[in-house]
Amino acid sequence: MSRINRSIDFMAKRKIAGYISAILVVLSLVSLAVNQLKLGLDFTGGTLVEVSFQQAPELNDLRKELEIAGFDDVTVQNFGSDRDVLVRLGQGFSPTVGDSVLSAIKQNASYNVELKRAEFVGAQVGEELRDQGGLGMLLALGLVMAYVAFRFQLKFSVAAVSALAHDVIIMLGLFSVLQLDFDLTVLAAVLAVIGYSLNDTIVVADRIRENFRRLRTGTPTDIVNVSLNQTLGRTLITSLTTLLVLLALFFFGGELIHNFAVALLVGVVVGTYSSIYVAANVLLALKVDRDDLIVPEKEGLEEDDRP
Known part of the structure; x- marks a missing residue:
């Protein structure tokens, strides 16, 4: 007949764990109902601008420059290589948004920057x-x-x-x-x-x-x-x-x-x-x-x- 050996009595605390889980789940559901999720551009829509640099830029500095220039909800990331950068903007699309982003970058860039594309991701x-x-x-x-x-x-x-x-x-x-x-x-x-x-x-x-x-x-x-x-x-x-x-x-x-x-x-x-x-x-x-x-x-x- 097999003997029962227990090193840690996990189930002795199962009621406490159950209460903790229930509280966390309820709080999460309340927050989801009240605050909801902050959906990214993949879900809400926005503008994508792709630029190419002569040499790899510092993404944090680039993000700060765009925020200073008045662009809100900016996400800056490399795209394909460390010299290609994708800028995501929460604002709507306009024919001049690509040129505006390029102009803001060129103000502090000491090397050539090229605009490759600017397009809108629809909310639909x-x-x-x-x-x-x-x-x-x-x-x-x-x-x-x-x-x-x-x-x-x-x-x-x-x-x-x-x-x-x-x-x-x-x-x-x-x-x-x-x-x-x-x-x-x-x-x-x-x-x-x-x-x-x-x-x-x-x-x-x-x-x-x-x-x-x-x-x-x-x-x-x-x-x-x-x-x-x-x-x-x-x-x-x-x-x-x-x-x-x-x-x-x-x-x-x-x-x-x-x-x-x-x-x-x-x-x-x-x-x-x-x-x-x-x-x-x-x-x-x-x-x-x-x-x-x-x-x-x-x-x-x-x-x-x-x-």
Whole structure:
């Protein structure tokens, strides 16, 4: 008979964790309803101006020059090479906006600058991107629920989707509270976090299922605790190595992927937490037990007739 060993009693604090998660989710939803998301140009529309420099410019200085010249909501990033720069403006398009940007840059540039293109990204395109992105996220959650229900059991499916919804809502809530630009790169980060969090949750769920079938003693809470302790090392190593990469992107990746890195940093931390406390918490709330995971026994073969 297998013995139950517990190093960390995670589930002893599951009610406190549940309250914390509920408060964060409610606050996030309130912020999304009141402040909403600060949508980037990908969704709201705006003007794109591409300029080419004779030598690589300093992007921070370039951004300050444009802000001093009176351009609002300016985003400056390299495009293709360190000498090609894409300037995104929140204002509407006019035939002279490209020349105005070029003129503002040339005032302080000591080298040649060439205007390559100036175009407008319409709000209609932004609305389509927003709607398609939202549908893509809902479709991803639906497919996840169907897969986990088929692979494990319905209770595991509800737990996994609850953890994913928890992660996404808190991520969006943080962007709403801080009023960070939400663009296509951040939407890609949200979808990436769904995959990351799901992978971690599946590993934990697989060990819980295995231990329910293998261990003959202990309550469901004990089984969940054992499973979480057995997968803790893998979870921490995966999270820490991922965070190291994301911290490098956050500090050295530049403005283009800054919010992308922020979203992933928050998503990895919240996703790791939800794999331990949200998914397991929901499983216990749904009263998962051994009967849910018993493998159906095949009927024995009939004995051969004796002569």
